[in-house]
Amino acid sequence: GNSVTQMEGPVTLSEEAFLTINCTYTATGYPSLFWYVQYPGEGLQLLLKATKADDKGSNKGFEATYRKETTSFHLEKGSVQVSDSAVYFCALSPLGGNTPLVFGKGTRLSVIA
Amino acid sequence: KAGVTQTPRYLIKTRGQQVTLSCSPISGHRSVSWYQQTPGQGLQFLFEYFSETQRNKGNFPGRFSGRQFSNSRSEMNVSTLELGDSALYLCASTPGGTALSYEQYFGPGTRLTVT
Numbered sequence: 001g002n003s004v005t006q007m008e009g010p011v012t013l014s015e016e017a018f019l020t021i022n023c024t025y026t027a028t029g030y031p032s033l034f035w036y037v038q039y040p041g042e043g044l045q046l047l048l049k050a051t052k053a054d055d056k057g058s059n060k061g062f063e064a065t066y067r068k069e070t071t072s073f074h075l076e077k078g079s080v081q082v083s084d085s086a087v088y089f090c091a092l093s094p095l096g097g098n099t100p101l102v103f104g105k106g107t108r109l110s111v112i113a
Numbered sequence: 114k115a116g117v118t119q120t121p122r123y124l125i126k127t128r129g130q131q132v133t134l135s136c137s138p139i140s141g142h143r144s145v146s147w148y149q150q151t152p153g154q155g156l157q158f159l160f161e162y163f164s165e166t167q168r169n170k171g172n173f174p175g176r177f178s179g180r181q182f183s184n185s186r187s188e189m190n191v192s193t194l195e196l197g198d199s200a201l202y203l204c205a206s207t208p209g210g211t212a213l214s215y216e217q218y219f220g221p222g223t224r225l226t227v228t
Contacts, residue, residue, distance in 0.1 A: 034216070043117075043203050043219035089156065093216075100146065100158040100169050101217060 002027045006090050006104035013080055013111050021075040021107045023064075023090035031092040033057075033066055033073040034101070038087045047075075047088070080111045115140065117220035119204050125226045131192040134223045138185050138206030144168070145187040146217060147179060150201040159202075162187055191225075199227045 007022040025033065032051045036044040048057030053068035062077045073090060090104040118137045126132050138145050146169075147159040158171040162181035179189040185206075191198055201224050205217035 032216075036219075041221075043119075043221045044205075045219065046216060049216060100161060100171070103156040105155040 002031070002092060002094055002102045004090050004092055004102055004104035006088075006107050008105075008107070009087075010108040010110055013109070015082055015111055015113050016079045017111075019075070019077040019080045019084075019109070021088055021090075021109070023073045023075065023104060025071050025073065025090075025092050027071075027092055027094060027102075029095040030068065031094050033064070034091045034093070035062070035064055035073070035075050036089040036091060036103075038089065038106070040086070044089060080109070082111045082113055085109055085111045117204055117206050117218055119202075119220040119223050121223060122221065123224045123226075125228060126194050127228055128194055128196060130194050131190060132194060132225060133188055133190050134202055134204075134225075136187045136189075136204030136206075136220060138187070138204075139218055142206035142208050142218070143185055144207045145181055145185065146205045146207075147187070147189050148203040148205065149173075150203055150222070151199075156203070159189065194227045196227050199225060201225075 003026045005024050034049045035047040037047045038044045048059040050057040050066035053066050056065045064073050064075045087106045087108045089106045091101045093101055120135045144163045146161040149157045159173055160179050161169040165181045176192045181187045201222045203222045204220045207217050
């Protein structure tokens, strides 16, 4: 079946540090991949996406590359800010859509000044 | 364009009661999905409605039900509430139809506390 595995948190970084949150997936075919972010007290917001192999999604300084050979979609940011403190979810949409998104368990990031 | 709205934002109910949550999708979106989020289980899919029909269903007991109206607004109902139903209930909408990229837009959620 389809599944997403994220690194467990919490992750605590100092401001301006480099961030990597690992995400690997299991799916039939070539799913679309997403990163969502949830700030305290809010719902999930789409952060970035990639729909095919070698695509790089990017937004707000965050990047993730769809790696088919390693079935991975790791989230990276070169210099985190306190405002990036949130929970990050990796998710996949099986090929063809029209089926529910499959989410990882989320990784909590805390950035300290 | 207005985002996904959910009402109410907070609810406190007693065991055994029932509750109805409401979700208004983004204008033009025809698909609405519901998720339950808890610290222990993470995000769990409840069900999805498209054009007033339930298209997908997660692994939840029959106490959890939903419906969608002709204007795409959706409600979910939980009957005979249990303590374990305390959670953040999230609604998400998407244009629907056939799509290779099932990008969902989430509302802020309804925080349900069962005492």
